[in-house]
Amino acid sequence: KQEVTQIPAALSVPEGENLVLNCSFTDSAIYNLQWFRQDPGKGLTSLLLIQSSQREQTSGRLNASLDKSSGRSTLYIAASQPGDSATYLCAVSGSARQLTFGSGTQLTVLP
Amino acid sequence: GAGVSQTPSNKVTEKGKYVELRCDPISGHTALYWYRQSLGQGPEFLIYFQGTGAADDSGLPNDRFFAVRPEGSVSTLKIQRTERGDSAVYLCASSLTRNTGELFFGEGSRLTVL
Numbered sequence: 001k002q003e004v005t006q007i008p009a010a011l012s013v014p015e016g017e018n019l020v021l022n023c024s025f026t027d028s029a030i031y032n033l034q035w036f037r038q039d040p041g042k043g044l045t046s047l048l049l050i051q052s053s054q055r056e057q058t059s060g061r062l063n064a065s066l067d068k069s070s071g072r073s074t075l076y077i078a079a080s081q082p083g084d085s086a087t088y089l090c091a092v093s094g095s096a097r098q099l100t101f102g103s104g105t106q107l108t109v110l111p
Numbered sequence: 112g113a114g115v116s117q118t119p120s121n122k123v124t125e126k127g128k129y130v131e132l133r134c135d136p137i138s139g140h141t142a143l144y145w146y147r148q149s150l151g152q153g154p155e156f157l158i159y160f161q162g163t164g165a166a167d168d169s170g171l172p173n174d175r176f177f178a179v180r181p182e183g184s185v186s187t188l189k190i191q192r193t194e195r196g197d198s199a200v201y202l203c204a205s206s207l208t209r210n211t212g213e214l215f216f217g218e219g220s221r222l223t224v225l
Contacts, residue, residue: 004153034213034214036216042218042219043115043117043202043216043217043218043219044154044202044204044216045216046213046214046215046216049213089153089154091153096159096167097142097159097209098144098156098159098167098170099144099146099154099156099214100156101153101154101155102153103151103152103153104153
């Protein structure tokens with residue numbers, strides 16, 4: 001059974017800092033990996049999707065990497081802003097295409 | 112509509128009652144998923160539809176939970192004889208096809224069972 005772990009569970013940084021969120025998964029036979037953002041009381045917003053054949057994806061200040069063999073992904077956020085404060089969730093998709101989620105990293109960017 | 116729409120946004124019910132939660136996916140999306148999210152946790156898979164059929168219902172916790180998608184668009188998640196442990200946010204997501212990969216989520220229906 002696939003298990004996804006996100007470390008740290010919570011992170012607080014001053015505005016402008018670059019930061020890295022970590023995600024690990026136990027079964028490397030994945031179809032893709034997706035990073036989501038969730039604001040309090042809201043649904044999930046897709047940030048980046050990395051197919052299993054890819055190593056990284058970039059969107060604006062966000063960069064996500066994938067190392068399937070080691071079962072790891074990182075989400076890099078450059079020049080963090082208070083508006084980046086949210087919970088970030090990592091999810092992997094297996095052969096059945098259903099997503100298995102981690103518990104998330106709650107990020108607070110202090111002005 | 113532009114995104115995945117879920118109704119109601121909030122539902123409070125008493126233990127033992129029956130509830131229905133509705134999901135209207137993005138137009139043209141054939142794959143539809145239901146997830147359940149408890150406080151402080153990531154969403155957990157419940158059921159997946161490809162078109163009208165439930166292709167994978169392995170995540171449904173027990174036979175009190177049932178979902179339908181009769182015309183391949185709108186889906187309804189039905190919970191019978193609700194229990195306090197059913198309290199959670201129920202999220203619906205859709206994607207263009209099963210193999211497209213990227214899922215788009217609605218804002219969820221928060222269910223509270225008293």
